[in-house]
Amino acid sequence: MKTFNRVFTVIVFLFLYIPMIVLAVASFNTGTDIAVWKGFTFAQYGALFKDGALLPLLLNSVIVAVISSLAATVLGTMAALGIRAMSPRMRSATMAVTNIPMTNPEIVTGVSLALLFAFVGQMLKINGIMGFATLLIAHITFNLPYVILSVMPKLGQMDPNLRDAALDLGCTPVQAFFKVIIHEILPGIISGAMMAFTMSLDDFVISYFVYGPNFVTLPVEIYNYTKKPLQPKIYALFTLLFLVILVMMVLMNLLQARDEARQRNARGVFGVRKGAKA
Amino acid sequence: MSKELIRLVDCTMAFDGETVLNSINLTINNKEFLTLLGPSGCGKTTTLRIIGGFLKPTSGDVLFDGARINDLPPYKRQVNTVFQKYALFPHLDVYENIAFGLRLQKLPEQEIDERVTEMLEVVSLKGFEDRKVTALSGGQQQRVAIARALVNRPKVLLLDEPLGALDLRLRKDMQQELKRIQQQMGITFIYVTHDQEEALAMSDTVVVMNEGLIQQIGTPEDIYNEPVNAFVADFIGESNILDGIMREDFVVETFGRRFQCLDKGFQKDEPVDVVVRPEDIDIVPVKDGMLTGTVTSITFKGMQYDVIVDFKGFKWLIQTTDSPKVGERIGIKIDPDGFQIMHKSKYSGLYGDYSSFSEEYEELSDAEYDPENGEEGETREASDGE
């Protein structure tokens, strides 16, 4: 059974990574047809960096991802702190609202925001309201729950008396946050921010409904491209992005490992003490 | 000594419509060691948090040195707290934990150093400055927590079940230590615990609380010797609580027999609760007994035997150094000062006899383990009792 599970798992991982391999291989192909291997070349990478259109689109995606994930991190961390201080009833109501973007189909979120923006545009007589601002608002909105859901557990693990202890010793509430609380929940804030960033960078469905012609992100452009024949330099871009995200993930992992090791350490000491007594 | 420092006036606290404190009035004097004692959920921690400034009473006033401080946030109060499970800052070492409050006051580095060093001496932790607090034992963490609070020279130190997470022996040592520190520093200690032995051993004044109400305030001796109602009698120490009738001053009738006692001022023929402590009962030969009963169980406790005796179906607990046999008929004798007469209260009849003794005793001796973490969130680990 165990061997079966292992072999099966390896096969599933192969299944998950086949498309990556196909795209990575295609990025070194001299031919333009992804299905036909013509020969090895780095030319697509060269073309990518000379391309005047793709990189600015990537830059657009990064700009939206950075700003929206930062904004969501600040807003979401504040919200998580506030939610913890709420009465149970208020808290569950707030969490229900938080879960709306998580459980709602993305297309509904995108459509509903598109209708809101169109409605506001009509009210204020703004032609072409869709653009950077609408994109940013949409991204912040779907990023917020990720931050909250990753900060809340860290707050829950924290001894609630730590905040009281800081206040008791003379901290104002703001000082208590920056001198004490943030040290306890930082891993949650960072992983929330990273999650928000990657979600935002790769978002297509919601962006597709709220972007404007003046500000296009990479996934939206890829969708529009795929209606035409695909340019092979996109494969090169994909391969590079894959590497970047791989590095980010490994970093996140190391951070997590350090955090867990720290917690284990603290527990270990008590374990020794109790053991010694018995 | 008896200068008033803190006064709670009609303090009521309700969370989501549920009353946790019901119109509490309490005066705390300067340099006093006062203990709030009661079972989980009785409102003792809430009272402490009101004094600390972490909760604002729903109604009523908190006075400090005569001034109303209801709206004063914790960081402006001359009060410091030792929290349950210590709440030490895990990212700071021992020295920085203790220096935390002083740094916020922006004191010169030299003064900080002097005061931290002084406190480390007071709590016997010299040489531990650079240790990580997560690498300390429970007792050492406890000392850091005390030093961190005291270094700010508060007028009042609040202690919220500070010894709850320590094992029995360490707890006894720390009780002595805390008493010594309190006398050395000459400040007021307000101490919260559910452990009656701890309360009796350390306090100048004990405040017994239950269901958001103060049941009795007094010295440890008063509380033990003259409980005001069945709750206090049952909560503090072991007691046999009997139904009785006060026939006249100094005469109480129970079990169909009149006994001499030292209490007066009741109405004639008033129904009362009669408390007899297990150690105030002497076992005598049947012919000399005021009452006679049958021994139903006997447990060796080291210093004494716990003997359960059946008197007409009502089971008494007697603590004695004699060891009668199970099934033996014995007589008992109680001196007049062995009776404590109490007016009937809502707690009358709630605390039955000792027929389910063994289970009840387990619960009591295991009192520091509290499976119900009431609304006060009193979570603590089971002490691995000896």
Next chain:
Amino acid sequence: MESKRLASPYLVWMAIFTVVPLGIVVWYAFTDSTGAFTLGNISRMGTYWPIFLKSIWLAILSSFICLLIGYPVAYTIAGASPKGQRLLYMLVMLPMCMSFLLRTLAWVALLDDTGIINNLIRSLGLKPLPLIRNDAAVVLGMVYNYLPYMIMPLYTVLLKIDRRLTEAAEDLGCRPGEVFTRVTLPLSVPGIISGFTMVFVPAVSTFYISQKMGSSGTTLIGDVIESQFKAAYNPNLGAALSLALMVLVLACVAIMNRFSDGEEVATI
């Protein structure tokens, strides 16, 4: 106490950009292009019923396949060493961070009539297979894209199962297979429900996968909604369809939550 107010900016934000937009969806669904009240959009839902059914059917099928594939994988990950767990979990997460458009296109390149697999088959002198533009291809696309959403909650739940429980079951006489069916599986039900929901919701509402890997016969509800907001601009009908989809999804989630005995269903 006062820190409750820290959540206010968030609450305001969510009110404006989550709750109000849903209200506008409802409003559009019940009005026509002039803004007058109408039930016309809703009454047209009947026409789209077969498409709804098809979407639900393919989404449920995909969720089941994900469960069958995902459970052994999650089980293996949860049983690995802490280091191995972290690595494997990362490998599950990683594909989700990459452009799902391009990954889907890679599948097209593999399965197309002139794609990699069929080229291979042809070079062996065999007849090419119809691998794409059918229901099976759409299901494959869904399973491929949403499998990590199944594995993650299953892994989380399996990890939390106290080892002492399975030991206790063995102690009480369970054979290894029985330990699984009597203890592990029942305890992992919340993870199954959660994973099922997390696969079902995006699968039932997808429009890209069906466009690329399906045919005109596999038009899904997501495609119809998309076209109402893009090609055939009719936001009122689009809103009505979105509303119907939302109600459908909420109903499915509610039914599935029933199965987990009111236990909180974990999201990511």
